[in-house]
Ligand SMILES: Nc1ncnc2c1ncn2[C@@H]1O[C@H](COP(=O)(O)OP(=O)(O)OP(=O)(O)O)[C@@H](O)[C@H]1O
């Protein structure tokens with residue numbers, strides 16, 4: 001497997017997984033993830049009905065510094081939570097035509113902040129972070145980060161790498 005200088009990991013590679021035993025634990029996982037969100041980040045959530053996607057977003061929003069109440073944007077399609085980083089919350093469950101995806105104004109939302117999408121597998125977006133929630137038994141859920149957030153992408157914001165590397169730090 002390539003190191004941090006290699007291409008993005010395939011979406012089939014699970015980078016991190018954790019069993020959540022309660023809605024609060026799923027929110028806490030989401031909150032940790034949300035603290036890392038920046039403007040332009042796109043997070044796709046997958047998982048069956050009731051897997052905990054909206055619960056995860058509740059934590060995600062908290063991590064962005066929002067105290068707004070999080071609910072599935074069933075009728076509006078998009079809900080926006082202001083915070084340290086604005087978070088737009090999209091739910092594609094009811095989307096029926098590709099035209100509706102265009103209407104989302106995704107590019108504009110990504111210019112303004114981060115975006116999280118429930119039923120994110122209905123969106124054809126490469127380079128998005130990918131998180132899957134799987135309903136185990138009872139209140140247990142497996143949370144899998146299949147693709148992590150990209151490093152910061154605006155060219156001027158890359159740190160100078162003194163050793164001629166990419167400037168991406170590696171934990172190991
Ligand atoms: N460990 C857990 N993590 C998340 N939710 C849990 C957990 N245990 C129980 N639950 C319950 O499961 C339900 C998850 O609902 P939630 O709306 O978050 O799912 P969802 O994936 O968004 O569903 P939908 O596909 O309808 O949008 C909630 O009622 C929540 O309280």
Ligand SMILES: [Mg+2]
Pocket residue numbers: 053054055072091118
């Ligand atoms: Mg939901």
